[in-house]
Structure formats: structure tokens, C-alpha cells
Amino acid sequence: MMLPIISIKNFSKSFGGTKAVASLDLEVEKGELFGLIGPDGAGKTTTIRTLVTLISPDSGEIFVNNLDVKKDVRKIRSITGYMPQRFSLYPDLSVNQNLVFFANLFDVPKREIAERKKRLFQFSNLEPFAGRLAGQLSGGMKQKLALSCTLIHNPVVLILDEPTTGVDPVSRNEFWTILKELKKEGVTILVSTPYMDEAVKCDRVAIMHEGMVLARGKPETMTASFQNRIYKLAGQDLIKHINSIALIPGILSVQSFGDSLHLTLPDNQAKENIRGKIKNILGRSFQMEPVEPSLEDLFIALIEGKSRNGN
Amino acid sequence: METEIAVSASKLSRHFGAFKAVDEISFDVKKGEIFGFLGANGAGKTTAIKMLCGLLKPTEGEATVAGFSIRTGTAMIKKNIGYMSQKFSLYEDLTVKENIEFYGGIYGLSREEIANKTRLLLSELNLENMQNSLTRALPLGWKQRLALSASLLHDPPIIFLDEPTGGVDPISRRNFWRIIYEIANRGKTVFVTTHYMDEAEYCNRVSIMHRGKIIELGTPTGLKQKYDKTTMQDIFIHIIGQN
Amino acid sequence: MKLRRIISIIIKEYTHIFRDWRSLLIIILMPVLMIILYGYAITLDMKNLTFAVIDDAKTPESRELIRGFTESRFFILKYTDIKRNEIESLFKKRYIQMALVIPGDFSESLVSNRITKVQLIVDAADSNVGTFINNYSNRVAQLFNEKLNNRSPGILGLEPRILFNPDMKSANFFVPGLVALILLLICSLLTSITITREKETGTLEQILVSPVNPMEIVVGKVIPYITLGFFNGIIIIIFARLLFKVPINGSLALIAVLSLIYIFVALSFGLMISSVAKTQQIAMLATLMATVLPTIMLSGFIFPVASMPLPLQYISKAVPATYFLIIIRGIMLKGIGLAELWQHAAALSGIGMLMLSMAIIRFKVTLE
Structure with missing residues (x-):
């Protein structure tokens, strides 16, 4: 064989x-x-x-x-x-x-x-x-x-x-x-x-x-099978607010990708609600649009999910 | 006098024999800024940082750190800076707690201050359970965060990080950068070198060093417009490729 | 100089020392092992010298002469019935160190009061052995003459009285020297390695960006190792006393104080090396080379300084062990005190201060 x-x-x-x-x-x-x-x-x-x-x-x-x-x-x-x-x-x-x-x-x-x-x-x-x-x-x-x-x-x-x-x-x-x-x-x-x-x-x-x-x-194929939704936030000084954004309920995780942020949401239902909350935090306009998940998104979701279950 | 400039270099040079490791670099870093110091291996970044930290004397030129000259004021500079090198610089055969106590001690903190700081740090880093384990046993990501915390024990206004995230996985790197952001939010100046161009995007301003000289300096957004690229990675490869 | 910073460094060094119990064990056991090895291996005591006899006379007188050798505890008669031409091969095979050839007319010659010649062949490859046999044979011959002639040997009779080491035990001579060698070796190794190790791991750099100055690092590093070195010294002396019954005729307190000075010299020497060496390996090699060789060859450890060529005598003045050997042999064997030794103690302190300042200056240049 x-x-x-x-x-x-x-x-x-x-x-x-x-x-x-x-x-x-x-x-x-x-x-x-x-x-x-x-x-x-x-x-x-x-x-x-x-x-x-x-x-x-x-x-x-x-x-x-x-x-x-x-x-x-x-x-x-x-x-x-x-x-x-x-x-x-x-x-x-x-x-x-x-x-x-x-x-x-x-x-x-x-x-x-x-x-x-x-x-x-x-x-x-x-x-x-x-x-x-x-x-x-x-x-x-x-x-x-x-x-x-x-x-x-x-x-x-x-x-x-x-x-x-x-x-x-x-x-x-x-x-x-x-x-x-x-x-x-x-x-x-x-x-x-x-x-x-x-x-x-x-x-x-x-x-x-x-x-x-x-x-x-x-x-x-790995990224295509990713089940959560990824949204990219773009705007000024987003990273400064990353910790407060992470506290918004309904967000699985927030990660910095260069000067933008990637939000991981379980689905697209709570999207508008979350957009409003982020606006309150930032106090100014920003862009939020869905993006194809990258391998890095997948990696983070897998490892963080694993650690969360583990602890 | 309260100055708005944390680090300032003018025509700073360091030669090793005929080799110009750092060749007349000039720049200013504002208070509270995250200043990225990019460049290929051997571009002269580490030599420049060592001069600014008072570990190496410059051959020519002048620089001030926290308002003190690197030629005459190294003793004062050392009190005002934190430094974390690319080599892991904690004692692997000491426990987490012993390391913190040692670094507190050499910065002249009182017993009380050290005890308070230790407690605070251990809870911040979630390392209470690990405080009596040898540092050797920590995962790399934790070690690096501990090293960063140790270099912040004396509450310095300026902190130099020389490739702090080398060889670290994406999650630990992100966690590390969250701490850097918190530090900057507290008004501290962060001077950082990195090979990860996504990290370069987190900086307020970046400079790109090549063969001892600074060949580009600006905000990530500004540089992207100037070179019509979407990522710092592309810009870096473009600029270094040209030279 | 700020006490808090120095104390931090001291505490940290102690933690390193006690955490790494394997190395600590080596540090403690190495001197013991060395003293046992050196103490038994390096010996100038003459024992078990074997010899051959060709007795062509075979008379009571010739047997009397042979007995002069066999009765001593130094000689063992190994071969008696051999031919002359076998002697050389016995020497070459190192079966014997001496051969005695008694001619057939030995007794007749003695009676006729002529000068009687007996051939004595000695292996002088080891000159100490050769000299010893030669001297001893003369003594045997002298005693033989006295007995034979039944009269006093003359008006002038030399009877040596050996001072300070009456048993001529070489342990008494070597063990104090070993204290000097081991203390120097261990203490300078310890400091040279501890600093180069920090250079290798990068922690030294981290310390240097703090307000700590080289002086504080040096002091903080030296103090823990002084105590460790001192502890080692005590162990060596205890073992010397137990195993080799080396006498301690002088004051123990004085030995302690002067040993501390010597340890300080050794540590400063280690620091000097570590201020130049970049890696632990280089530091270790350099320390071994620079301590063991001069201490064994030039300090009077084996060869008396006074019998060295003049240039070497000057060099030996720069070897710290030269002074310490005089001090420790003086106190242990002669029981003398500071009144006789203060000059040597002063010289030792001077060398130590010189080395320490050189180390600190070197550190300032390389590290600042």
C-alpha cells in the first residue's frame, strides 16, 4: 500500500x-x-x-x-x-x-x-x-x-x-x-x-x-465554511475604543486588523442594533460592512472559542 | 519646563568602524504617540534604540529623551524610560513574583510600592495562580506580557519596545497590542519596532529605516495615500524594493 | 549607590544560587573532590621504593649493608638473584628505582681498611626520588661505617631537626596550597560566569537601562559569592583537618579574615574577566587558564619561588596565590600571626582593589 x-x-x-x-x-x-x-x-x-x-x-x-x-x-x-x-x-x-x-x-x-x-x-x-x-x-x-x-x-x-x-x-x-x-x-x-x-x-x-x-x-474552503459573520469597521481612532466595543452584548469578538476592526457576529440579525451602539461609543460616523472571513478570522475564532470552552 | 516632545533625534549617528549602522537620523516623537520604527533586519533600528536608551554612545549628532540629552543625561533618562528588548529579558529561573520584585527593587521602589504593584500587576495579567511558578514555565505570549509589565513597574512616561511580538501567534500579538493601546491612552509615549506590518498600522506615525537612514516618515493613512497602496505591507515592500 | 537596588540584586543572586541546587551541589562538592584527589595524588612522600641487589660477596657484612636499606620503611627489596645485564631492563620497565651491586671482595676490602666501593645505580628520571635515594644511601653508608668501626664518626656530626613539618608530610605542604588554589578557582569562576550568563540571556541589558550603575551591579553580585566562597573555604579546611590531619597552629579567626580578603581578590578577578568575555564559555576558559596555571606553577604551590629564575620571581609577585600561600602556610603550620604577615595581607588587598577598579572601569566603557 x-x-x-x-x-x-x-x-x-x-x-x-x-x-x-x-x-x-x-x-x-x-x-x-x-x-x-x-x-x-x-x-x-x-x-x-x-x-x-x-x-x-x-x-x-x-x-x-x-x-x-x-x-x-x-x-x-x-x-x-x-x-x-x-x-x-x-x-x-x-x-x-x-x-x-x-x-x-x-x-x-x-x-x-x-x-x-x-x-x-x-x-x-x-x-x-x-x-x-x-x-x-x-x-x-x-x-x-x-x-x-x-x-x-x-x-x-x-x-x-x-x-x-x-x-x-x-x-x-x-x-x-x-x-x-x-x-x-x-x-x-x-x-x-x-x-x-x-x-x-x-x-x-x-x-x-x-x-x-x-x-x-x-x-x-476553510474560510468559506466559516459560520459566523464578519463585519469590518473603518473610521478614525477605532482602536482606542476596541475595549468598549468588545463589551457590547451580541458581539462574539472584536479584533484589530491594521487600522480597522473586525467584528464577529453570530448572524446578521443584531447588526443594526450593534451599529447604533458603536456610534454612541465613537460619537462620530464610521463604516461597517460585511467582509469575507480571512484565515486569520477563522484562526482567532477557533482558538478563542476553544480557550473559552476550555476555561 | 513641560515639553510636548518626548523623543527628539537630530542627525544622530553611530558608526562601528567604517560601517554606519545609524547614519544621521532625525525625527521627533510627540508625547502620547505610538511611534513605529520599521525597517529590514540590520537596518539600524536596534542600534538607534540602544542609543536612545543610553546603552550606546552616539558617534555624532544629538538626541533627547524626556528632555534629557543622551550624551549627558543618561542617568535621568534611565529613570524616565521603560525598555523591552527582543530577547526575553526576565530571569527564567525566578518565579513570576520574584521577577517583579527584583525589577521593582532595581528601580528603587519601596517595599510597600513593590508589594502593591505586584498585586496589581498579577491581577491585571491574570497571573495570580502562576505567581509562584518559574517564569520558564509560562507560554511565550504570557512571558512577553510579563516582560512588558516589568518594564512599566516604575511608571515611566516613555517606553521603548524592540520587536516585542517576534514569533508570537496572532492572538497573543493582538492581546499585546491592546495593552500597548492602554498604555498610550494613559498618556505614555510608545516607541516600537516590529516586523509585522499589520502592527505598523496601529501606530500613530511610522518611520521606515533602510541602511542606517530614515527613508520615509508619516502616518499610515498619509503613506497609503502617497504611495497609493492599501496596506503598510505593500508600502514597505514597495519602498524597500525601490532602494 | 543606593542600598535598595543593591539589596535587590543580592536577593536575586541568592535566589539563583539556591534554586539551581545541582550547580550549588557541584560548587560545594567540587572542592571536596579536588582536595581528596589532589591530596592523595600529589604527594612527595617516598614510599615503596623498590630495589634490586647483586650480592657477589654474600658475607655477613654485605647482608648487614643490605639490611640498612630493607629495615627502613622506604625501601622494598624485590630482586636478589639477577645478572648484571638484567639491571638495565628492570630500570626501563620501572620495576626498580635503585640497584645495589656489592663486589665479591667486599668483606676483604673492608678488613684491609682500603676504600671500599659499592656500586649504587639510581633511577633519577624523577629527580626528587633520585635525590632522596642518594641522600638516604649516604646515611646508610655512614651508619654502616660507624657500626663497623665501632667508634664515633667524628667530632662533627650533623643531626638535622626538621621544623614546622616534622613528619615531612607533603599533605601539610599541599593542603594549604589547595585551599589557595580552590578558593581562587571557584570564586573567580562563579563571578565571571554569573555576569556573562546575563550577557547571553539579555537580562544584563534590561538591568542596564534601569538607574542601576555598574558599581551597584558589581557590589550586588560580589557579596553573595563572597559568602559562598567563604563557606567553601571552611569546608576545605575541615576536610583537610579530618582527612590529612593538617595542623592548624595559628588563629582560625585570622585565617578567616585573610581568606575573606583572598576571596575578594578572586571575585574581583572573575569580574575583570567577565567585563571582557562575551560568553560563558570564553569566561570559563579564560578563568581556568588564568588561575590554575600561575597558581600551580608560579605561586610556590609546588616549586619554591626562591629557586625560580629571576623574571619568574617577579611575575610570581603578581600572582595573588603567592601571598595567600605564605599567609595560610604560615598560620596553619608555623602558627604565626598578623605581625609577621601584614605585608602579605596588604599586598593581597592591593591586588584586589586594583582588579576591582579595573573591572568597574572596563564595565563603564563596555556597558555605558
Whole structure:
């Protein structure tokens, strides 16, 4: 039987007394760009580290490219590329030396190294900096070099743990352009991220919370199935009044989105009533119109709903 | 004299050897303003903040914080500012309560004040049940809120936040920004750097730094009109892309 | 200087110390372990020296001479019936440290009152052992002569009286030195690591944006570790007394006071290192290098300062342990007091003040 390239069934892992992941099921198809999103402590890193055989599961069946993470540790490591959180290269080695080092680490044949470097430089545009020390690269360039090093052995699966945290928007953009190109070449990518604008760029995402998957699917179908109504408020100095608006009965939640606010209402019945109350609070005119829910709206609703039920 | 300017920099520079980390930046931050300090990694934001907080001496130029010169008045500046760095700066092996008491102590608060503040903060942050747990055990979002509160213990009029929400999920980030808004509503000046452009929209004014220089400064709305874009993210990518 | 701020730092340091009980245990057990290891391993006591004898004479006189060695507690006779050409290989295999070759005409020669020669072969690879065997053999020969001639050896007879360490126990010599070494090592490590750790975690930066000044940080950090270092010193001395029966002839109170000064020097030294080092690793390495080597080699810990080449003697004057060794050996073994030691105590305080001021100045430059 052929399994999906990443197949996780009934996976659990605890550290000490705390459950990091509780009976998780997850499948990633070949060639997919899959996003893992969730708040801090949701179990994303535990899941990722188990996939790359750095920690062993307490229970469950986990396969990467039909290889068992419990048995085929070496084989899995040779076909996956893994970029841990805060992955740092050797700052006192040059870009070139870092790449060659990782190539040797993964037994890349000597005669192929030059060619692979060339191909990676096409993605990363790092060729002009080949001789520069990694420590002297800018943050975005470091990230691209780190990615290149995890790609030097032509992995079948690429697993990235929050690769763009703390990276500026321009560099993030470039980074995701590279991921898209890799996907075109057929690489399967599993990536965790705290950025929702990155999550929507994935083919499919799973929203994790407290060690479980709350929702999964294509971003657009997930948001389409969202049951509550979202209204966007636009006007001046709205954010100052966010706490008073949140107290109005009938509003499920108020979130700031840039300089506007998103109200979550269960349906559109109380809409006019709420509009009046907000006007009283603001004392001036504002716009309130329905908007399509975004992945971020869904994320917040799911996690907040979960926490509310939990407490 | 009561001044309306909280932070003012004029031709402020800091060089490391031949490298100009900060290159003649000038700006004013008004009292009660939330001032966003944007820029790519390595643009010089952290160096600029460190100078304003009295952690680094400028190479050239001058700046005042709360009316005191960063060259001669660092002792007074330190009494008037709160600072939260991108690195989590509480002691992980101390409990929540011990951390608060320690920071209260080094700001010279009296025993009584510390006790009151501790009680107040713990209830504000909903951390009463956690007060005797090690800080290490808190989720990242909580840690960051605790770090912010610790830097506000001495009630400073100006607060510097250097990437306070790095790596935090959207919900914790929003909670964090609600606190920032409350702080600003109380009349405090907030000077903040961030990589999240949706957060940049919450600022009254933003400046964009690139290679040590401030290349754009204005209100989010004003910048959107100027560049005919709908989000700060687009503006940022546009401006940095051009340079 | 504001007392409240310093107290806050002190309380915090104590909390760190007691919360991390594993490290605390290491801090307390390490000196004990070191003193046991060093105390038993570093020893100049001569025991169990093995030797071979080729006795070609086999007379009562030759056996009498051999007995002169075997009767002492230092020598063990291991080989008797061996050939001459086997001697070298026994030495090379380190089976013996000495060989005695008695010629066949030994007794006849003695009777005829000629000068009688007995060959003594000594392994002097360890010069201490070589010297010891040489001296001891001379003494045996002297006694043998006296007995044989049945008369007093001469008008002038040297009888050494060994002062302060009458049993010539090397523990008495080393243990006070160990107190000096361990106190210096532990105390300077503690401070250099505690500050660099705060640099690494970023908490130092957070403290520095508060009104706290470097002086207050330094004082607040040093005080808790002085008490910890002092506690360590007490443990070492108790163990030295229990395990090695090292005498304490002088005043315990004086040892305590002067140890405090020495601990202060060690802590200041640690601070100086942490004002330059950026990471805990560098701090640890630098501290180890800068304390262990000079203390062992240059302070008189093993090799007497007076027998060093002149340039090294000058360098040894800058090593804090040089002074403390004189002080602690003086008090413990000789029972002397401040009247004889005040100059060394003053030198120690001077070094401490110098290091502390350098540390504070360095801090001001790097942190402000």
C-alpha cells in the first residue's frame, strides 16, 4: 500500500507530565506545500521534530516517504531537509564553505557539488556573496543560505520550523517565492509559521491547538465554511475604543486588523442594533460592512472559542 | 519646563568602524504617540534604540529623551524610560513574583510600592495562580506580557519596545497590542519596532529605516495615500524594493 | 549607590544560587573532590621504593649493608638473584628505582681498611626520588661505617631537626596550597560566569537601562559569592583537618579574615574577566587558564619561588596565590600571626582593589 509522503496516525508525545501532542492525525501528499499554524505551545515543533527523527513518539505510526520514523532514522534523515527554528550556520565560514560543508555531511558526490551550488544560487541570488562570511550576511540572506544548506542533498521532503520568524517583510516575500519555485520542482514542503499571510500561500493548512488539529483543509474552503459573520469597521481612532466595543452584548469578538476592526457576529440579525451602539461609543460616523472571513478570522475564532470552552 | 516632545533625534549617528549602522537620523516623537520604527533586519533600528536608551554612545549628532540629552543625561533618562528588548529579558529561573520584585527593587521602589504593584500587576495579567511558578514555565505570549509589565513597574512616561511580538501567534500579538493601546491612552509615549506590518498600522506615525537612514516618515493613512497602496505591507515592500 | 537596588540584586543572586541546587551541589562538592584527589595524588612522600641487589660477596657484612636499606620503611627489596645485564631492563620497565651491586671482595676490602666501593645505580628520571635515594644511601653508608668501626664518626656530626613539618608530610605542604588554589578557582569562576550568563540571556541589558550603575551591579553580585566562597573555604579546611590531619597552629579567626580578603581578590578577578568575555564559555576558559596555571606553577604551590629564575620571581609577585600561600602556610603550620604577615595581607588587598577598579572601569566603557 502506498502511503502519503507524510503520514501521521494517532501520534502522541508527552514531556514530563504535559502532553505536547495528543493523538494527532496528519497527511501530506507528494508535492504539496503544507502549512502548520497554531499558537505557541500548540505542538507544531514537537510534531516537526518527530518527523525528522530528532525525538521519538510515545505512540502512533509515523511514516515519511514510506519510512518509519522509529526504524529508518538514517534513511529518513538522508531524504529530508530540515531547517530548525533559529537555525544558524557557521558564522565564521563563508557562504561557499557552509554549502560545501553540508554537502559533505550528506554525502553529496564531489563532482555534483558545483552543479548543485549553481542551481541553489539561482534560487537564492547569493552567488555574488559566495566568499562572504555567513556571519556578515543580512538577516534575509542568512535565512536563504540556511535554506540552501538544507537543500544541497536534494531532499524529497523539506521541513521548515518557523523559517521566517523575526525576518522583515521584504525578505519573507523573497523566501516564499523560493518555496513556491521548489514546489514547482516537485519538492514536498511542510512549514510552520506564525504569519497568516504566509499560511494562505499554502496548498493546505492545519490549525493546531494544545496538541490537536482543530481544522484542516485548503485555506479558501476553510474560510468559506466559516459560520459566523464578519463585519469590518473603518473610521478614525477605532482602536482606542476596541475595549468598549468588545463589551457590547451580541458581539462574539472584536479584533484589530491594521487600522480597522473586525467584528464577529453570530448572524446578521443584531447588526443594526450593534451599529447604533458603536456610534454612541465613537460619537462620530464610521463604516461597517460585511467582509469575507480571512484565515486569520477563522484562526482567532477557533482558538478563542476553544480557550473559552476550555476555561 | 513641560515639553510636548518626548523623543527628539537630530542627525544622530553611530558608526562601528567604517560601517554606519545609524547614519544621521532625525525625527521627533510627540508625547502620547505610538511611534513605529520599521525597517529590514540590520537596518539600524536596534542600534538607534540602544542609543536612545543610553546603552550606546552616539558617534555624532544629538538626541533627547524626556528632555534629557543622551550624551549627558543618561542617568535621568534611565529613570524616565521603560525598555523591552527582543530577547526575553526576565530571569527564567525566578518565579513570576520574584521577577517583579527584583525589577521593582532595581528601580528603587519601596517595599510597600513593590508589594502593591505586584498585586496589581498579577491581577491585571491574570497571573495570580502562576505567581509562584518559574517564569520558564509560562507560554511565550504570557512571558512577553510579563516582560512588558516589568518594564512599566516604575511608571515611566516613555517606553521603548524592540520587536516585542517576534514569533508570537496572532492572538497573543493582538492581546499585546491592546495593552500597548492602554498604555498610550494613559498618556505614555510608545516607541516600537516590529516586523509585522499589520502592527505598523496601529501606530500613530511610522518611520521606515533602510541602511542606517530614515527613508520615509508619516502616518499610515498619509503613506497609503502617497504611495497609493492599501496596506503598510505593500508600502514597505514597495519602498524597500525601490532602494 | 543606593542600598535598595543593591539589596535587590543580592536577593536575586541568592535566589539563583539556591534554586539551581545541582550547580550549588557541584560548587560545594567540587572542592571536596579536588582536595581528596589532589591530596592523595600529589604527594612527595617516598614510599615503596623498590630495589634490586647483586650480592657477589654474600658475607655477613654485605647482608648487614643490605639490611640498612630493607629495615627502613622506604625501601622494598624485590630482586636478589639477577645478572648484571638484567639491571638495565628492570630500570626501563620501572620495576626498580635503585640497584645495589656489592663486589665479591667486599668483606676483604673492608678488613684491609682500603676504600671500599659499592656500586649504587639510581633511577633519577624523577629527580626528587633520585635525590632522596642518594641522600638516604649516604646515611646508610655512614651508619654502616660507624657500626663497623665501632667508634664515633667524628667530632662533627650533623643531626638535622626538621621544623614546622616534622613528619615531612607533603599533605601539610599541599593542603594549604589547595585551599589557595580552590578558593581562587571557584570564586573567580562563579563571578565571571554569573555576569556573562546575563550577557547571553539579555537580562544584563534590561538591568542596564534601569538607574542601576555598574558599581551597584558589581557590589550586588560580589557579596553573595563572597559568602559562598567563604563557606567553601571552611569546608576545605575541615576536610583537610579530618582527612590529612593538617595542623592548624595559628588563629582560625585570622585565617578567616585573610581568606575573606583572598576571596575578594578572586571575585574581583572573575569580574575583570567577565567585563571582557562575551560568553560563558570564553569566561570559563579564560578563568581556568588564568588561575590554575600561575597558581600551580608560579605561586610556590609546588616549586619554591626562591629557586625560580629571576623574571619568574617577579611575575610570581603578581600572582595573588603567592601571598595567600605564605599567609595560610604560615598560620596553619608555623602558627604565626598578623605581625609577621601584614605585608602579605596588604599586598593581597592591593591586588584586589586594583582588579576591582579595573573591572568597574572596563564595565563603564563596555556597558555605558
